Amino acid sequence: MQIVKREHLKQKPQAGTALGFGRYFTDYMFTMKYTVEKGWHDAKIQPNEPLQFDLGTSIFHYAQGIFEGMKAFLQPDGSVGVFRPDENWARMNNSARRMCIPEFPVSVVEEGLEELLKLEKDWIPKEAGTALYIRPTIVATRVMLGVHASTEYLFFIILSPVGSYYAHGLEPTKLLVEDNYTRATIGGTGEAKCLGNYAASMKAGEEAAEKGFDQVLWLDAQEKRYVEEVGSMNIFFVIGGEVVTPALVGSILPGITRKSCLHILRERGYKTSERRVSIEEIIAAIGNGTLTEAFGTGTAAVISPVGLIRYKKRDYTIGGGKMGLITKMLYDAVTGVQYGTRQDEYGWMKIIR
Secondary structure (H helix, E strand, O other), X not given: OEXXXXXXXOOOOOOOOOOXXXXXXXXXEEEEEEEOOOEEEEEEEEEOOOOOOOOOEHHHHHXXXXXXXXXXXEOOOOOEEEEOHHHHXXXXXXXXHHOOOOOOOHHHHHHHHHHHHHHOHHHOOOOOOOXXXXXXXXXXXXXXXXXXXXXXXXXXXXXXXXXXXXXXXXXXXXXXXXXXXOOOOOOOXXXXXXXXXXXXXXXXXXXXXXXXXXXXXXXXXXXOOEEEEEOOEEEEEEXXXXXXXXXXXXXXXXXXXXXXXXXXXXXXXXXXXXXXXXXXXXXXXXXOOXXXXXXXXXXXXXXXXXXXXXXXXXXXXXXXXXXXXXXXHHHHHHHHHXXXXXXXXXXXXXXXX
């Protein structure tokens, strides 16, 4: 694979810097192009520098683009571990099919990511709770106007050293139940990780933030009754000792951390269910004391406890506003595998030396 070196390297964030999320970017990126004539081609690693695009480029007008989120972690032996990348590549190609984007060769992007991480290993932060965030993206690059699928695309991977997704770390989040705006519908693009989904969620997210909430808890588009997901996470509830998460009905992103948590729970003997769960059921379970925990799962936040939800201007505290035992168990189990402090009995980590 071609590697184009840059003349001057960037200054890395100093140890102890509050990294936040997505504020710093590494020296290099992986890129690959698509045309109808050549297919996917010209895979290379090059300096991460601004690119020029004609203002008529399709992505600016029709949002034909998809992305993924992954993380790399420094392991105790000095190697680099990436959490379940095969799941991300599979989901990204599923998103590509939904958005009329040509599927990409997984072996090529796997090699590109591996070489990129070897080159950028020194960018992986060492502090507890930090990681190197990986953002693979495909955008339509044909210069054209007209509502058609593009015939040209750019695949790129950029890297960013990150800390906690939420400024308050593992303190329980506060969610505002959104019963006005709609995020996704069955038959739409909710299960694809495409650009437009996130743009459509921003209005509700901004209004929630103005009211002091961390995220929006979305309801289904048709009845505004069934819980779907949080703005950046899948959602779980512990009701009567059963761990419940909304079923993947086509409007919910099939989260990889969600899938991992269900695997751990079932292996350890917890009762779980994937089903439609109404907001009325949640409120009633909080009221009668059977809902003892709630938490979100996602690549960015990993496992995030939920301490309060507001529905129709009324606040409901969950689990005394503290992280529950099941939430803590899952957080320790997933992060232990990711950071290499627990045995990877599931074979989830791709190790790069």
